[in-house]
Amino acid sequence: MRARVFVKVTATAKGWFRIREAFEDESLTGQPARPVYEGEGWVSGRKLVVKSQANVGRTRPDAKAPVAVQLKDGLFFDGSSTIAAGRLVDCSGSWVQVDYEESRFSAEMRPYLQIAPAARSGQPKGRFRAWLDQICGIQETTCDGSSSIDTQ
Secondary structure, eight states: OOEEEEEEEEEEETTEEEEEEEEEOHHHHSSOOOOOOOSOEEEEGGGBOOOBSOSEEESSSSTTSOEEEEESTTOOTTSHHHHHHEEEEEEETTEEEEEEEGGGSOTTTGGGEEEOHHHHTTSOTTEEEEEEOOBOTTSSOOSSSEEEEEEO
Protein backbone atom coordinates (compact mmCIF):
# COMPACT_ATOMS: atom_id res chain seq x y z
CA MET A 1 0.00 0.00 0.00
CA ARG A 2 1.22 3.51 -0.80
CA ALA A 3 0.78 6.18 1.83
CA ARG A 4 0.94 9.94 1.68
CA VAL A 5 2.64 11.34 4.74
CA PHE A 6 2.76 15.12 4.85
CA VAL A 7 5.57 16.82 6.73
CA LYS A 8 6.91 20.30 7.29
CA VAL A 9 10.40 20.79 5.84
CA THR A 10 12.54 23.00 8.08
CA ALA A 11 16.06 22.62 6.62
CA THR A 12 18.08 20.95 3.85
CA ALA A 13 21.63 19.64 3.68
CA LYS A 14 23.23 17.67 0.83
CA GLY A 15 20.04 15.98 -0.36
CA TRP A 16 18.62 15.45 3.14
CA PHE A 17 15.62 17.30 4.56
CA ARG A 18 14.85 17.99 8.22
CA ILE A 19 11.16 17.37 8.77
CA ARG A 20 8.60 17.64 11.54
CA GLU A 21 4.84 17.55 12.12
CA ALA A 22 4.21 14.42 10.02
CA PHE A 23 0.68 13.16 9.42
CA GLU A 24 -0.92 10.72 7.02
CA ASP A 25 -3.78 12.06 4.92
CA GLU A 26 -6.41 9.34 5.01
CA SER A 27 -8.45 11.08 2.30
CA LEU A 28 -5.63 10.22 -0.15
CA THR A 29 -5.25 6.59 0.93
CA GLY A 30 -8.86 5.63 1.62
CA GLN A 31 -7.62 3.95 4.81
CA PRO A 32 -7.61 5.09 8.43
CA ALA A 33 -4.54 7.17 9.21
CA ARG A 34 -1.70 5.15 10.70
CA PRO A 35 0.39 6.49 13.54
CA VAL A 36 3.51 8.27 12.25
CA TYR A 37 6.48 9.78 14.01
CA GLU A 38 5.56 13.39 14.75
CA GLY A 39 8.94 14.50 16.08
CA GLU A 40 11.76 16.12 14.15
CA GLY A 41 14.28 14.18 12.07
CA TRP A 42 16.04 13.89 8.71
CA VAL A 43 14.84 12.08 5.58
CA SER A 44 16.55 11.55 2.24
CA GLY A 45 15.25 13.55 -0.72
CA ARG A 46 14.89 10.16 -2.45
CA LYS A 47 11.82 9.62 -0.26
CA LEU A 48 10.19 12.96 -0.99
CA VAL A 49 7.92 13.59 -3.97
CA VAL A 50 7.38 16.94 -5.62
CA LYS A 51 4.91 18.11 -8.25
CA SER A 52 5.00 21.42 -10.06
CA GLN A 53 2.70 23.22 -12.44
CA ALA A 54 5.78 24.66 -14.18
CA ASN A 55 6.79 23.54 -17.65
CA VAL A 56 10.21 25.19 -17.30
CA GLY A 57 12.99 24.35 -14.85
CA ARG A 58 15.61 27.04 -14.18
CA THR A 59 19.37 26.95 -13.50
CA ARG A 60 18.85 28.66 -10.14
CA PRO A 61 15.81 29.57 -7.97
CA ASP A 62 14.94 32.75 -9.85
CA ALA A 63 12.20 33.32 -12.43
CA LYS A 64 14.70 35.31 -14.53
CA ALA A 65 17.39 32.59 -14.45
CA PRO A 66 18.26 30.78 -17.69
CA VAL A 67 16.10 27.80 -18.63
CA ALA A 68 17.67 24.46 -17.65
CA VAL A 69 14.93 22.18 -18.97
CA GLN A 70 11.59 22.71 -20.65
CA LEU A 71 8.67 20.43 -21.39
CA LYS A 72 7.15 21.02 -24.83
CA ASP A 73 3.45 21.13 -25.69
CA GLY A 74 2.30 22.60 -22.37
CA LEU A 75 3.26 19.61 -20.24
CA PHE A 76 4.10 20.16 -16.56
CA PHE A 77 6.48 18.58 -14.05
CA ASP A 78 3.55 17.01 -12.20
CA GLY A 79 3.07 13.80 -14.17
CA SER A 80 4.06 10.33 -13.00
CA SER A 81 6.92 10.14 -15.52
CA THR A 82 8.59 13.32 -14.22
CA ILE A 83 8.07 12.30 -10.60
CA ALA A 84 9.56 8.83 -11.10
CA ALA A 85 12.54 10.31 -12.92
CA GLY A 86 13.57 12.80 -10.25
CA ARG A 87 14.52 13.20 -6.64
CA LEU A 88 14.42 16.25 -4.47
CA VAL A 89 17.90 17.61 -3.61
CA ASP A 90 17.35 21.14 -2.29
CA CYS A 91 14.86 23.93 -1.72
CA SER A 92 14.96 27.68 -1.44
CA GLY A 93 11.80 29.51 -0.47
CA SER A 94 9.08 28.42 -2.86
CA TRP A 95 11.56 26.72 -5.24
CA VAL A 96 12.71 23.09 -5.24
CA GLN A 97 15.74 21.63 -6.99
CA VAL A 98 15.23 18.24 -8.56
CA ASP A 99 17.90 15.86 -9.82
CA TYR A 100 16.61 13.91 -12.83
CA GLU A 101 17.79 10.66 -14.38
CA GLU A 102 16.92 10.85 -18.05
CA SER A 103 16.57 7.08 -18.46
CA ARG A 104 13.78 7.07 -15.86
CA PHE A 105 11.53 9.21 -18.06
CA SER A 106 9.09 7.11 -20.02
CA ALA A 107 9.89 6.61 -23.71
CA GLU A 108 6.72 8.57 -24.55
CA MET A 109 7.85 11.53 -22.42
CA ARG A 110 11.48 11.85 -23.61
CA PRO A 111 10.65 13.61 -26.92
CA TYR A 112 8.99 16.41 -24.93
CA LEU A 113 12.17 17.22 -22.95
CA GLN A 114 14.40 20.09 -24.01
CA ILE A 115 17.50 19.99 -21.79
CA ALA A 116 19.99 22.87 -21.88
CA PRO A 117 23.70 22.07 -21.45
CA ALA A 118 23.71 24.12 -18.21
CA ALA A 119 21.34 21.57 -16.63
CA ARG A 120 23.89 18.79 -17.25
CA SER A 121 26.89 20.79 -16.02
CA GLY A 122 28.67 18.91 -13.24
CA GLN A 123 26.24 15.99 -13.40
CA PRO A 124 27.01 12.35 -14.25
CA LYS A 125 26.09 11.23 -17.77
CA GLY A 126 22.33 10.90 -18.22
CA ARG A 127 21.47 13.21 -15.30
CA PHE A 128 20.42 16.84 -15.07
CA ARG A 129 19.14 19.26 -12.43
CA ALA A 130 16.58 22.02 -12.48
CA TRP A 131 14.93 24.43 -10.07
CA LEU A 132 11.12 24.38 -10.20
CA ASP A 133 8.53 26.75 -8.82
CA GLN A 134 4.73 26.71 -9.03
CA ILE A 135 4.62 23.87 -6.53
CA CYS A 136 1.12 22.43 -6.24
CA GLY A 137 -0.42 23.65 -3.00
CA ILE A 138 -2.21 20.44 -2.05
CA GLN A 139 0.52 18.15 -3.24
CA GLU A 140 3.75 17.03 -1.79
CA THR A 141 6.28 19.80 -1.27
CA THR A 142 6.50 23.54 -0.90
CA CYS A 143 9.68 23.48 1.24
CA ASP A 144 8.18 26.16 3.46
CA GLY A 145 4.93 24.26 3.92
CA SER A 146 3.84 20.67 3.49
CA SER A 147 5.81 17.82 2.00
CA SER A 148 5.13 14.14 1.79
CA ILE A 149 7.12 11.01 1.97
CA ASP A 150 5.94 8.43 -0.50
CA THR A 151 6.16 5.11 1.35
CA GLN A 152 5.40 1.54 0.45
